[in-house]
Amino acid sequence: MALPTDQRTDDALRVLRRVFGYDSFRGNQREIIDQVVGGGDALVLMPTGGGKSLCYQIPALVRDGVAVVISPLIALMQDQVDALTALGVRAGFLNSTQDFEARRRIESAFVAGELDLLYLAPEALRAESTLRLLDRGTIALFAIDEAHCVAQWGHDFRPDYLALSMLHERWPAVPRIALTATATAATHAEIASRLKLQDARHFVASFDRPNIQYRIAAKREPRKQLLDLLRTEHPGDAGIVYCLSRASVDKTAEFLAQNGIPALPYHAGLDARTRAANQQRFLREDGLVMVATIAFGMGIDKPDVRFVAHLDLPKSIEGYYQETGRAGRDGLPSTAWLAYGLSDVVQQRKMIESSDGDLARRRVLAAHLDAMLALCETVQCRRVQLLRYFGQESSACGNCDTCLTPPESWDGTVAAQKLLSTVLRLHQERNQKFGAGQSIDILLGRGTDKVTQYGHDSLSVFGIGTELSEAEWRAVVRQLLAQGLLAVEGDYGTLVLTESSRDVLRKQRQVTMRREQRVPASAGRSAKPRATGGASVELAPSALPVFERLRAWRAATAKEQGVPAYVIFHDSTLRQIATESPPTLADLGRVNGVGEAKLARYGQQILDTLAV
Template structure:
């Protein structure tokens, strides 16, 4: 097929099936390249439209599109969403009965299905590979391709064996997609999946509608509550915690204070975990308190905030987790409470892990980069995009841009702290060292006669919180290490010597007391916020949302599968009076027009359309 004809056909599918007027960013080039049989590696941020990059080529090419996905719990929703727009879709995973599997395999062999989602564990079985051998295949899409990286937090060993697709099906195009990959991870994807000849499409990692904010941790749970009540009352959100216990305690705390919240972690019974995920996807205003076991592939477009009560292990993890907010392009917040204990805990987890020395070193470097993001004095977005190799200007929409932090010559403060660590014999943890600095005559200080040291009280001019902030930065900068085998004792590194001798000066971030979250009004979508509607349009929007809730319940699908908020908002604003006018709304394809057009017109045009 000539390139022009292929492009026209791709655009026609985009408009009539998916209801979007035009391709975004590099979508058109990716679709064309894969549809013509080329391999591709696609790096595109969450919400950037990655799925269309393999869904449309699968519809353009003869055969079945095979999508390798680790997201078993979400496959039903993915299939439901495609069927809603008229695409024949199915999945193969361990939740199905033998008869259900046989039926999907039959449809695959006959070519009577357009897209099939398969878990990597299932795909690698001899039976599944044999079924694929006799199936007309349009393409292989390897979703969440960063799972191939053994250094990543979402590592799936099965992904490293997916080179079998190239070996057994050399003439079938493959497209690997991910929202998160630094240069090292990209190389791993190319190597393990044998994509050396694939074209690489790297979109901007920037999500300008997300506002990044990292606050000094005081009482994390209370700060979280203040943040939600001030800025996100009634909104859907995700709160990430490091431990399973903390997810449950945080959910209970929020519920006690009137915020509907659920917990999610890998230690829960499968039925409860699945039920909680389903409620989060299907109901409005639920806050999910979760470990990193939750979230990959979550398509819920109206998640208004992602909060972290514990420090993520890497910028990749942080970027991917925060990217689950604001998929609809409207304003969203990425909020984190961060303190000394987070740094100590993460370093301890690395040291105590059973990983190889090389693996520990890589994890340590990733953690160092994450800490540097937290401690930066410059724009957080510039810092984060720079980590992924992309240059940008200050965003004006993160906390360091909106309220620039101040730095100070921290040399003397550092010398006081380093000297105190040295004078107590490098045998005590942070609390004791700070007590000595601040002249706190605790029982332990007196027991060790540390009140008699020359350093006793030399830091009385600063609060405990200020010293903890300074210590955190000295650990982050590599001047102090924590000896986890000796009760978290603080020890000086070789790098501390020139600072103590006055041969090296250092600048530190000025401590800022945690401020109460400020309530702010949402602005226009172009200013990273939800588009304003007038009172009449808002009433119509709410009416459409209630209709969507009832319709989704009847279809047993998440509400956004019927229509996302962005589409309902556009309908409320334009108030279409005919089916043809409704067809022009983004997100309304032919199948949805046929299914829901009449019902919508009864609300927007009470007289209806003949």
Template sequence: MDAPQEILEHVFGYTRFRGQQRQIIDTLMAGRDALVLMPTGGGKSLCYQIPALARPGCGVVISPLIALMQDQVEALRAAGVRAAYLNSSLPFSEAQRVEEALVRGEMDLLYLAPERLSQTRTLELLRRAELSLFAIDEAHCVSQWGHDFRADYLQLNCLHEQFPHVPRIALTATADRRTRAEIARRLDLENAEHFVSSFDRPNIQYRIAQKDNPRRQLLQFLRSEHQGQAGIVYCLSRTKVESTANWLCQQGYTALPYHAGLPAEMRAEHQRRFLREDGIIVVATIAFGMGIDKPDVRFVAHLDLPKSIEAYYQETGRAGRDGEPSTALLLYGLEDVVKLSQMAADSDGSEEHKRQESARLNAMLGLCEITSCRRQALLHYFGEELPEPCGNCDTCLNPPQTWDGTEAAAKLLSCVYRTGQRFGAAHVIDVLRGSENEKVRKFGHDTLSTYGIGTDLSASEWRAVTRQLVVRGYLEVEGEFHSLRLTEACRPLLRGEERIQLRKLPPKAKGARSDASKATPPAEIAPADLPLWEALRACRKQLADRHGVPPYVVFHDATLRGMVAARPQSREEMLAVSGIGDSKLEKFGDAFLAVLRDFNPSAVD
């Protein structure tokens, strides 16, 4: 088979291409280069996998992570594709076997790490083989301004020089205009055809809330919406990762920590369990995520503020790769702003780099504090306009209430000034609320005119006022003690020449107890079909364990739902279900047909 449509149907089990997939594939089939921006879950892999199978020779995929290579290769082999990878995890004899198969023309797709590709020995190996294309995955790693910069990617322009007649495709899900231009320049793809798909992930519901007992907020979120479902919880520090994972385990969840300080064996084991077991929650720093190909991650929660919209978009994009409804929850507070600002200021980067980091952080804060549609603001950042509010983010579903915060802001700014502009938010709020603690008395702040003038607001409400004044530029945070200082922008507000509308804190929600081990079935599954749904999932898990692969490599949830809806009773009927190709039907079809027939006793064998 060499026709893309035939490969799509018989190898991958789909009947139609999505979005720009066909145009991208046609570009590579014609021997031309392509630069592709497509959101996570948009089907980027098929854009190079299909032409690699359709063109003579082997497709070479440059991928930054071993885990990503292994996942992709497992899935391809399950679909009957001759795929392999070369990386440091392979013993010498196995690597030699892969190399020999490549040279003999017995390989369809080969995955390589960028550092291996830059080796002379690897380039000589590739010259001895017939190559169909080069695919550079996670191409944003080439950007020195980006959040995932990898120096080895800078060497990949050698592909254009060493193999000028082999088409190249660079792919990423995260790049603004500046990063796109940098990718094209550094990879010699300025003359390539550019394909920019929508950045919109309509199946992800974006929610951003101010921290108000974040553990309680997370627990309420899990218990009410995502019982027994897989998800990722991101934290800024390694210590917080471990304490949060331990606490979730105490609440009855299976939560695994993941950060760069853990032993490599433990990280690999936790990642393996996340990919292969149901209902696992990984609590992680940003060290976890790129290359995670798990389609059924139902939520991504941030317990700290990401440092940029690019990082936020990429991390939330790990939810709902299968296109099913998913949630991205972000909880943030003033302490996050202070911590990230300090990290940027203390970095070893140039002044220009620090300014860029500060601008990115301000954009991220702007996304948090807006009262309009989150998705419109997010897409606008990437140069895309959404004509109407999305109807699937927190500000659309529950429009935030605002209030005239002019008087409160003036009180806070005055208190900051009268305490000498050398104290953090907590102390200033104590003074406003008339606290009798030792620190307030020690500095004589209980004698100030601003002492006790803020008892009408709670400490949480004052923190929200402080945070919004920092974000809007009326206050700035300085020094190791995170002192609040006035800016020039606050003068009109203090003189009564300007009014300000502030966002109200949402009411506190009461948590509902439930069994953490019991998974919530998809909404599309009718109660009468739940026994069949669970039986199909059990069959999938058994087959996955037997073959040593994650369950989704056998079949995605969407394919199981297709079986529930269609109730196929023969191999021919099974092939009509989306996601079932010839190879998977041969390997797994009979086992699932047996389950389906058990639920249809009248069927004739």
């Protein structure tokens, strides 16, 4: 029999306070939890850091039986279980990393009802032995984490997710909750369809992450630009740097290390042991920078990542949002920084043309890229553009680069006509195609070896573009590509006209462009300045040394236990403790994030640290 609504809410609130140490729910957590505790299905779209995990962890502790959590993150299951164990929650996992004895122990605990949560990888459900095991226990609910992995044309597709509709078919009475941090309306519909959740209650929270400052910079020397960002704004901070290729990852990590920034590489070309070791160091140590391909990051629950930087253009806004969302999970000011240039556009267009799949597939990829380019080239608020992509309207945020330093737009019609005319004449008069560099040299009247070799100095367009610099012409090319007024083809990224180019050449279409600006590093950030190592200036001067003592105690405790520091306490909890200096265990128990288990385990140690 389902519990009355009032009793379900009371039970959930008691668990929230007793186990997790919080007095109230955020956003629509309470409604979601009530739906699942009452036996209903739910599909939840909520941003990273929005508290998705509580939406199934609390029902797991209120309902009878064991919650089975389907997660693709085998490498992180141990950390997820460690974090729950620290809260006094009985959790375990089954995956391919375990030996026979470890599996047997967890299986026995599941059947005996001695677990609250059991984590499984989706591929485990292909094994009949796993299904028979689940039949032997009492299942409280199924939680399908990272549910966007079911989207076949998504950025994190996992084929094994396609079979998860069988959960409802085999266990129709067990409620299901599917959760993801990113989904457009189309992806949302695909998740619902593939997981047979059309009749579930759907909860869509705001995708806004107001603590993240979005900034997109013109790419000049990206590694040096990154180094300047880290030295001036994020000294001693943990962060993630994304690169497109493995080689770029290795070179960037080496460059940062040579310049005094502790950095580690992560990509599929490294052996599994090295990848695992680097991931564990990033999670457990303060102030490390992980340089990675997009193979890294999903499910990373490190709350104090202060920046996410991209040295190459992401393929889609979904990917960009998912990756930047790994910054600032604790709600503190954080930076999402992207270096973006002409080469990115050319490279991404080439990759789409040479990709596997039919024309429809390439059109989907091109649409994703077009939306990403529109975000890069906008003269409006980045956050407004980002949220609109996910179907949410907002007003200018005042905390992105285009709000802080509004870019100028200019009438680039004549410049566009000159560039397009150059491409046209190369093709019509010489039957030749070249990349951007040759067209720019022709416009600037440069008598390079290549220009004179092909006789391009005799073209009528030679030298007609000296009013712009090379950098400005490259921005013109990039923006024409972004607007679909120019295209690239072939292995060498040669420029070709599109149908829309004709309208510009015939003076039937105006072309508005964004004027590049160089923003001094000191003007880049609107958030309050912060002390090195993650201490926020919202702390009074007298509280800062207390906060640092607490962080030192936490680091030593985490190292002793072999768990990430955030498993002990989040920075936000330590900041509140440092500010309030609770004199007794009872007072400490009223601090956000201090539940009963942590109060019993660490309470006296914290009071002793405060008394130093």
